[in-house]
Amino acid sequence: QGHLIQSGPELKRPGAALKISCKASGYDFNDFAIHWVRQAPGKGLEWMGWIDTSNRKATYADDFAGRLVFSLDNGVKTAYLQIRTLTSDDAAMYFCARLNSWRFTAYFDYWGQGTVVTVSS
Amino acid sequence: HSTLTQPASVSGSPGQSITISCTTTNNDIDAFNYVSWFQQHPGRAPNLIVYDVTGRPSGISGHFSGSKSGNTASLTIFGLQAEDEADYYCASSTTGLTWVFGGGTKLTVL
Numbered sequence: 753q754g755h756l757i758q759s760g761p762e763l764k765r766p767g768a769a770l771k772i773s774c775k776a777s778g779y780d781f782n783d784f785a786i787h788w789v790r791q792a793p794g795k796g797l798e799w800m801g802w803i804d805t806s807n808r809k810a811t812y813a814d815d816f817a818g819r820l821v822f823s824l825d826n827g828v829k830t831a832y833l834q835i836r837t838l839t840s841d842d843a844a845m846y847f848c849a850r851l852n853s854w855r856f857t858a859y860f861d862y863w864g865q866g867t868v869v870t871v872s873s
Numbered sequence: 874h875s876t877l878t879q880p881a882s883v884s885g886s887p888g889q890s891i892t893i894s895c896t897t898t899n900n901d902i903d904a905f906n907y908v909s910w911f912q913q914h915p916g917r918a919p920n921l922i923v924y925d926v927t928g929r930p931s932g933i934s935g936h937f938s939g940s941k942s943g944n945t946a947s948l949t950i951f952g953l954q955a956e957d958e959a960d961y962y963c964a965s966s967t968t969g970l971t972w973v974f975g976g977g978t979k980l981t982v983l
Contacts, residue, residue, distance in 0.1 A: 787972070789919075796977040797911075797919065797962050802970070811971065847918055851969075858907045858969030859924035866918055 754778035756848055758864035764871050770835040772867045774848030781829035782806050787860065788822065788833050789847045802851065803831060843871045875899030877963055877975035884981040885953045893978045895946045895963030907966040908946045910939055913977075914959045923948060950980075958982045 759773040774786060787802040801812040803822040810822040821834040835842055846867045849860040876898045885891040897905060908926045911919035921930050923939035926946060936957075938949045946965070950957055963975040 789974075796960075797913075797964075797974040799964075799972045799974055813971070849919075853969045857925050857928075858966060859909045859921060859928075859930075860911075860919075860964070861921055861924075861930065863918040863920075 754850065754862045756850060756862050756864035758846075758848060758867045761868040762870065764838050764869065765873055766839055766871055768838050770833075770838055770842070770869060772833050772846060772869070774831045774833070774864050776829040776831070776850070779850075781826060785851045785853070786822075786824075786831040787849045787851055788820075789849060790844045791847070791866075792841075792844045795844075797847075800833075805831070838869075838871050840871050842869060844869055875965070875973060877965060877973055879961075879963060879975040879978045881976070882979045882981065884983055886983045887953050887955065889953050890949060890951045891953060891980070893948045893950075893961050893963075893980070895948070895965075895975045897944045897946075897965065899967075900944070905941055905944070905946055905965055907969050908939065908941060909964045910937070910948045911962045911964065912957075912959050913962065919962060953982050955982050 755777045757775045782805050785802050785804050788800040790798045790800055799813055800816050803810045812820055823832045848864040850862040852859055852861045878896045883891050910923035912922050913919045922933050922937045926941045927939045936951055940947050961978045964972050966972045
C-alpha cells in the first residue's frame with residue numbers, strides 16, 4: 753500500500769517563494785507520475801500539472817505556466833512544488849497525487865494529505 | 874480546453890438514490906476516455922470512488938456507480954447514508970496525461 757506524505761503548513765508573505773514536498777513510500781517512485789492539484793479556500797479542485805518521475809519532464813497547466821517549478825529527488829522518493837513569487841491568490845491547499853496509468857487505464861489512486869499555504873503580510 | 878460542468882448541489886434522504894452529472898463542453902468523443910469521481914470530506918484529501926468511467930477501486934462497494942452517455946458522465950449513489958454527505962468531483966482526461974476537474978457538487982443528506 754503506497755502513501756504520499758506532504759510537508760507541513762506554510763505561512764508566507766506576498767512576493768516570497770514557496771517550496772513544498774511530497775514524499776512517496778510503499779511503491780516504486782520511478783514508475784508513476786506525480787500530479788499537483790490546488791484547492792483555494794471554499795473552492796473546487798484545480799489541476800496544476802505533472803512531472804514524469806522517470807525522465808523528470810514537467811508539464812504545467814496553462815493557468816500556472818511560468819510561475820511553477822516541479823522537481824524531484826528520486827534518491828529520497830520526493831517530489832517538490834515551487835512557486836516563485838507568491839500572491840494572495842496562491843493561498844490554498846495543495847495536494848500531490850500519484851497517477852496510476854498503463855495501457856487503457858488512468859486514475860489518481862494515492863493522494864497526499866495536503867499542505868495548507870497561507871499568504872499574508 | 875474543455876470544461877466540466879457539475880450541479881453545485883444535490884440532496885436526498887437516507888435510503889434514496891441520487892445521481893450527479895458531469896458534462897463536458899468538449900465535443901471530442903475522446904474527451905471522456907478517462908473519467909474519475911472523487912469524494913472529499915471537509916479538510917480531507919479527495920478519495921477515488923470511480924475510475925475509467927465505471928471502475929471501482931478495491932474497498933469501494935457497489936454503493937457508488939459510474940456511467941457515461943454522450944458528453945455526460947454520471948455518478949449514482951445508491952441507498953444514501955449520512956456519511957455520504959461530502960463534496961464530489963469528476964475529473965477527465967483525453968490522454969491520461971493532462972486533466973481537468975469539474976467544479977464539484979455538494980451532497981446533502983437530509
